[in-house]
Amino acid sequence: MGLTGAGLTGAGLAGAGLAGARRPSAGSRPVLLAVAHGSRSAAGVAANRALLHRVRALRPDLDVRCCFLDLARPALPEALAALDGRAAVLVPLLLGGGYHLRADLPGALAAAGLTRLPLARALGPHPLLAAALADRLAATGRPAGAGPVVLAAAGSSDPAANADTARTAELLADRLGDGSPVVPAYLSAARPTPREAVAALHAAGHRHVAVATHLLAPGFFADRAAATGARWTSAPLGTHEALARLVALRHDEARVASLAAAR
Incomplete structure (x- = not known):
């Protein structure tokens, strides 16, 4: 994309x-x-x-x-x-x-x-950020409409920060444009975690789940985002x-x- x-x-x-x-x-x-x-x-x-x-x-x-x-x-x-x-x-x-x-x-x-x-x-939130997330997700080989997406963000104890993540999830769903739901999840300080969100989607009957890594760079959180059991996990946003x-x-x-x- x-x-x-x-x-x-x-x-x-x-x-x-x-x-x-x-x-x-x-x-x-x-x-x-x-x-x-x-x-x-x-x-x-x-x-x-x-x-x-x-x-x-x-x-x-x-x-x-x-x-x-x-x-x-x-x-x-x-x-x-x-x-x-x-x-x-x-x-x-x-x-x-x-x-x-x-x-x-x-x-x-x-x-x-x-x-x-x-x-x-x-x-964020901003459509340009959603565009970058969608491109990183497409680079994993995930086909359009393949199933739900979990947006893996760092997370915060501040509700306003987590609300920004939820808004970015909405913008990413709009950007994907294939009817796939995008579920916000948090790697610290809030729930669900990405692993919990992926497990809940699997339990609901979704065989193919993707994780969109809502992080700038590699590191501890990116490693955790890659360990959820999702079929596809995008790279950090990087450059x-x-x-x-x-x-x-x-x-x-x-x-x-x-x-x-x-x-």
């Missing part, structure tokens, strides 16, 4: 056609500071950096930087200090809302004296083109909102 019709146009992506343009000097470009969870998995950290490499290729008008909330460097406070007064937008590499977005990130901005620095929304475009879009939305508020 390709990206046609995935919603890739719009004012927020006005810079997407700049990939072949001359790159402005580093000091003149605004900063897109992406902040990821961080991981003990070297492959997981590398996947976040690879995604941002793709964003750089898409948007040479931006100085795209990476930092982490935990377990990897540079840490968010270091990256904020390194801005040194540059115009910037903080873009969370988070697939839904929750405590990080509501408390941790605003708290870090306040501690750095940067309360006016724009903070973008979480990446999917739609995801790179979504990172750029969230930057643009926050930047536009900040400029409008300053008028």
